[in-house]
Amino acid sequence: MSTFLHQVFSGLATGGIYASVALALVMIYQATNLINFAQGEMAMFSTYIAWSLINAGVPYWLAFLITVTVSFIGGMVIERVIIRPAVKRSSLLGVVIVFIGVLVIFNSLAGWIFSYTIKSFPSPFPEQALFNNTYVSSHELGAIITTLVVLGILYGFFRFTPLGLAMRAAAQNPVSSRLVGIRVGWMLALGWGLAAAIGAVAGMMVAPMVYLDPNMMQGILIYAFAAALLGGIDNPWGSVLGGFIVGVLENLIGAYLFGTELKLSVALILIVAVLVFKPTGLFGKVLVTRV
């Protein structure tokens, strides 16, 4: 029982990471109908920024803040400079190629600047487990709480602020939003900035568990895809729930069924199964296209 609970809790911790990345993906998907293949590598690069700040002696939470801000601005710049022109002038294939190009550039830049050697990343949470329990480490608990806090802030932002409302409007109906004076283009850029910032938080939370290297986020991105699809790629709440489900499933399957070597294949099967049997996911909207 104790190992089972332990597996569930650490599944929830990684699930929170998947949920964050899935949320970032959904955010961009809702606004632009694009799947950001570079989301993982952007988060990885943000984590490297945090790592070099902490190494330079900046206190953890200040480095955290700076990283999130830099990522936010970086995300906006990427949208405005690289993605938008591609969407304007190219087909879907071209856009996917641009995403892959961004992915490759970030991956190689990280390797170039910070080398490919694996680095350990500090955790802001105490080493000692809370109340000395054996089920969940402090970092895992901290990661879960951080995820929930991020979700809460986002919910508040989208639900209670005029800017959040404008962003939702721009995603839902760009033409009408433009007519009532919302600057749709900037809302998209803002969405990218937010997605990059969420990704940065996810990266900093996962790095202490899996260690920092340029390929750190590749597997995580696959799980986040699985989570987003499972929950419904146009439903933020569904994708968050999907993230937690995938995290727990992954750990339980790894512990009791297949062993850990085939973990990524489980994600692959999950993705293909969801896409083939229930493309809308658990909570997504059914889209009907007229021809």
Place this chain on the structure above:
Amino acid sequence: MVNETSTLAGAKIAAPGPRAQISPRVWKILGILVILAIACILPLGLSNYRLFQLTLALVYAIAILGLNILTGYNGQISLGHGAFYAIGAYVAAILMNTYNVPYWATIPIAGFVCLVVGFLFGLPALRLEGHYLALATFALAVATPQLLKYKAIANWTGGVEGINLLKPDAPAWMHVDSDQYLYYFTLAITVVMFVIGWNLLRGRVGRALVAIRDHPVAAEAMGVNTAYHKAMAFGVSALYTGVAGAIGAIVVAYVAPDSFDFLLSIFLLVGLVVGGLASISGAIYGALFIQFAPNFAADLSKAAPWAIFGIFMIGAVYVMPGGVASFVQIVWDRIRRMLAPARGT
């Protein structure tokens, strides 16, 4: 459309010129013959290492042509063709290593296995459009090394260590060493595969594939069996890439899970995009690019080749959507136009 062709035809008849003009088709065939002749005498002047690289470039050309059939002509985005390359390579390696099949016989078997696997993967892919297919194949590419390392099949695959193979010897009557022989062997298969591909893509099947890419509903209305063509495009594309994988395994004489990672799929995609989407000759330009561009960049840093690949991918989408192939076409047309009036007077 009809108008255009008729005026073009009219212009051709009315064009002044006492001598019969050499038609573009003849030019093309002459050009291909010259390139083939150069390809045949190249081994005499190159070091064995360069020759090995050139052989691999031919292998990549076959793989990129395969990817082009699916992504360029049929518009189904695959980010996971490295998986089919890996299957081809492993089928060839296992057949040679465990069952002592002669190396040349493994290639058709590898191609056939990939055809079946690709066709089967193509069936669920029918339900996946655009992004979703890209996503599923992306996941396939990331999961491939893990699958190859799986313990239950380690008896055949050799697990993490992979399989070491023996390089085939050249037959005695050819008087070449084994690297040169492998080059000619690969060149011959490349030519055969490209001729087959050209025949496939210029005719009914090719038009059907392009029609499905550009307007699936209209294609269906015209009587094209969309489902069959899409699944078959997947199968044939996998066959090409699998054949390339098999030759790759024979040439490198070694297969291991980590050489078939996610970056291999991206590698092929870079070749496709830079060489030119929906272009047969583009596959060759792309293969030469991905094989030789890293040579120039590797001095800077281990990461530099990939940074350059990334920049070229984005740059191609912005500046040159048709890749090198369209660039060559433009230059060639311009040269012809410059020469044409001179010949007329």
